[in-house]
Amino acid sequence: MKSRFDQPSPWRRLQPLISGFDLPLVGIILVLATIGLTAMYSAGYDHGSRFVDHGRNMVLAATVLFLVAQVPPQRLMALAVPLYSIGVLLLVATALFGISKKGATRWLNVGIVIQPSEILKIATPLMLAWWFQRREGRPRTHDFVAAGLLLLVPAGLVAKQPDLGTAILIFSAGFFVLFLAGLSWKLIAPVVLGGGLAITALIIASPTLCQPDVDWVVLHGYQKGRVCTLLDPTTDPLGKGFHIIQGMIAIGSGGLTGKGFMKGTQTHLEFIPERTTDFVFAAYSEEFGLVGNLVLIAAFTALIIRGLTITWEAPSVFARLMAGSVTLSIFTYAMVNMGMVSGILPVVGVPLPFISYGGTAMVTMGLSLGILMSIARARRNG
Template identity: 70%
Template sequence: MNIAFEKPSLWQRLKPVLAGFDWPLLLIVTCLCAVGLAAMYSAGYDHGTRFIDQSRNMALAAIVLFTVAQIPPQRLMALAVPLYVVGVLLLVAVAIFGITKKGATRWLNVGMVIQPSEMLKIAMPLMLAWWFQRREGQLRGLDFVVAGLLLAVPVGLVMKQPDLGTSLLILSGGLYVIFFAGLSWKLIIPVLLIGAAGITAVVVSEQRICQPGLDWVVLHDYQKHRVCTLLDPTQDPLGKGFHIIQGMVAIGSGGISGKGFMKGTQTHLEFIPERTTDFVFAAFAEEFGLAGCLLLLFLFLCLIYRGLIISAQAPTLFSRLLGGSISLGFFTYVFVNMGMVSGILPVVGVPLPFISYGGTAMVTLGLGLGILMSIAKSRGLMQR
């Protein structure tokens, strides 16, 4: 008796892989990538192969997303300690054997040149989520102290490189986990008040503390210059204040509706430095105006909100903490990048997710989104 076996169709083979994917999240990310490619085409069409390379970076990030989404959160939790330990050891190796470029020692040659601090953007939330999962139901004040020490080690090593932007992202990712784990507002509010008082004091005493030759002790000279330039960019309009001034001019010149796609004069006359990377938002605002900026902000808010919804519905404490940290991590990226381009924060080299050019950053974003998809699949979230 002959038995004929029907060959499964492509959809039948893909269905198990796609089952449980959070389609609203995927739609939001697709829209952001489309906006990013449009902005990159305009800002970078005469800037080498930036548009083609960014398309390749997004394709690679999509592969990472779909691959990581197939890994259950339980297996991700098993990777937390090894990734953290390897990441910290690599940061120590950077401090000893690292490659120095433009005064910063951030890279390591391991057969190929890598930047280990990028690993900690994901490894840090993983490690702290693992720690609080282990302490679930028996949390004490000492557990938060240990979490703070686990966070302080990589942040300190990255700041020493120095790399203020990346250290800020690692710090915020860890603090989000600690906050979601139940850190008391009695401890948070005093820190916020001290921070607000410190910022106010810096602004008020700007003329005195920004005098040439004055050592800030805790900051490098270039970091001091960034803060002082932020307070008054007109002091050095053709030097360190050039980025901020031109960024603000481009944003303001966009008006309500913008100058139009590929019609940005500040962009294409090359007044905006780093127009495809850190300052791409200025180029975007000039061409698409306030309306385009509001649309972009709306998409980012939808991304963060959807990520928090996925995290809130996660089955384990580990997944909830990790997902919440990754979701608010997008907020940190957006707030810091738009803030520095708009002149309300120092320039620290933080990219705008899905809009700024960059291979490593795009892959890191794909990894974070893949973890969110993995958490969504663990609950079997379907499109609603």
């Protein structure tokens, strides 16, 4: 009979669970979490329980990260088909029986109210990575065509809700898998060139195209309004252009070093709309200035570089594609949010990772980073 002195210590019991964790990745996550908590305290300390809730969401996301990191990539791959299938079925159910708010049908009551599109942010790249793993890393043209259809189904259903911001995020996450799987530049370059020409033509013709009686057909009226407001926010400074104008004023007024922690006038005088969610970057910029922005961008850059390093060293096709998609998706989140707050991109409701308030987005981020950590552990322990 063993005495209690023969029992392993708590540290010995915990060690197998954290063995192989990527310490540089953990360090970068802690830096971003610290910046996020600092920014949220300043922007949201007088905004109900936002700061406390943000901290709780981070703890929940960290728990999800830790648990998912324990799952080997092979088992994650087994979840691809069922998770994708359930997600698409829930999107169809949302279209038929969903809850509508402010003209959008994005929520579904399944005992609790959920937003199925959030599932597809992970399920879509997971499914596509599984698909190309089955092709043994040598996909042919028809494999890319089938993968494109698998991507367009959820992206199209979400865009139809309408939720263009989430649809873009789902599409970009899936597209990164296709790109890393070897999608030819001969197919990508014409699309990029065509998009560039279309944007140039839109800018030149915007005085005509943005007239109220011009129907854009492919976009809803509010989506057209977002694009036209981006091109010239001064046309409606107290309406649709208010968000962009106030965001740019806050960022510019921060100057080199900012106004100081909790001293942002645009923020605390309520000029910045959605100051704890979509436009938290404007509040952060006002108080910490260009120096603070460079620190934040450097932290995100370090996260992307570390993620791409894990991608490069991944032990399988599935792991490489999934790690690359997760990493580049985080880049997309950060770029789109900072771009829309700065007046470079249309306002599409994309949160800034770690910084913006939002439980679902934070848990999704924890899940994504958990997958990345799982792949890093498989490389180290394998």
